[in-house]
Amino acid sequence: MSTKISSWxxxxxxxxxxxxxxxxxxxxxxxxxxxxxxxSGGEDSGGYLLAQVQGRAVAGxxxxxxxxxxxxxxxxxxxxxxxxxxxxxxxxxxxxxxPPFDVMDSGRMALAMDCAxxxxxxxxxxxxxxAERVNEHGALxxxxxxxxxxxxxxxxxxxVFGLGYQDVTKDEFVYFTIKRPQDGREVGGIHYDTELxxxxxxxxxxxxxSDNVQRTATEATVLGASLVMxxxxxxxxxxxxxxxxxxxVFGIIDAxxxxx
Numbered sequence: 001m002s003t004k005i006s007s008w009x010x011x012x013x014x015x016x017x018x019x020x021x022x023x024x025x026x027x028x029x030x031x032x033x034x035x036x037x038x039x040s041g042g043e044d045s046g047g048y049l050l051a052q053v054q055g056r057a058v059a060g061x062x063x064x065x066x067x068x069x070x071x072x073x074x075x076x077x078x079x080x081x082x083x084x085x086x087x088x089x090x091x092x093x094x095x096x097x098x099p100p101f102d103v104m105d106s107g108r109m110a111l112a113m114d115c116a117x118x119x120x121x122x123x124x125x126x127x128x129x130x131a132e133r134v135n136e137h138g139a140l141x142x143x144x145x146x147x148x149x150x151x152x153x154x155x156x157x158x159x160v161f162g163l164g165y166q167d168v169t170k171d172e173f174v175y176f177t178i179k180r181p182q183d184g185r186e187v188g189g190i191h192y193d194t195e196l197x198x199x200x201x202x203x204x205x206x207x208x209x210s211d212n213v214q215r216t217a218t219e220a221t222v223l224g225a226s227l228v229m230x231x232x233x234x235x236x237x238x239x240x241x242x243x244x245x246x247x248x249v250f251g252i253i254d255a256x257x258x259x260x
Contacts, residue, residue, distance in 0.1 A: 007125040008078040011161035011180045013143035013188045015076040015130035016206040017060030020246045032223050034138030056132035058139045071246045075143045075204035076121035085122050086110045092159040115156045116149050118202035142207040144189035207251035213238040
């Protein structure tokens with residue numbers, strides 16, 4: 001477990017939020033699955049909720065802004081200056097979907113798409129730093145990009161955030177861990193996903209820690225979810241990938257990979 005009380009270093013995947021058609025139903029699902037409690041983002045937040053573990057923020061849930069968009073978990077990267085980072089996105093072959101704007105006194109953000117179509121957020125902390133607890137049951141522990149062009153993705157995120165990479169490929173499983181520039185700490189991964197459906201966009205997958213992956217996966221199905229990837233053992237621990245009742249996909253794993 002790790003508790004965070006100061007801003008995350010630039011380039012760290014440090015927050016995830018869920019945009020769904022029915023936030024109340026999502027609240028019930030994740031409360032049942034992870035024991036999350038919720039704090040309102042305020043009257044001007046548009047119904048945005050902060051999910052909490054032991055009084056500390058771990059994720060966000062809110063109504064999606066585009067009714068035609070899929071229900072998804074969005075990964076956010078920390079930035080010292082979101083306006084500068086947004087310009088780097090455009091200069092590196094990506095696209096700024098939502099230009100930088102202030103979120104009350106919580107921070108400043110933008111939404112972007114990388115060079116291969118994966119959507120992500122950029123967050124400059126104000127009163128809200130992002131995840132305040134990580135690497136424990138029900139909290140974020142890893143973010144990974146599933147891509148059909150890992151070389152282009154590596155170049156893009158290196159140009160935008162200064163990230164470095166460690167090749168941990170084994171046999172036909174092509175994977176690179178992401179290292180942030182300040183200290184070389186591993187903060188995420190890039191997976192060359194050869195099983196992406198033709199025409200399917202690249203995407204970021206959020207992983208939450210579980211103290212018992214089999215039990216969490218079983219509980220998810222009881223709550224109406226399905227398993228995209230059944231519970232299996234890996235060198236990093238037991239894991240599974242879940243599709244929640246409203247369609248969003250996320251991973252669970254019993255071995256945290258990062259700390260602050």
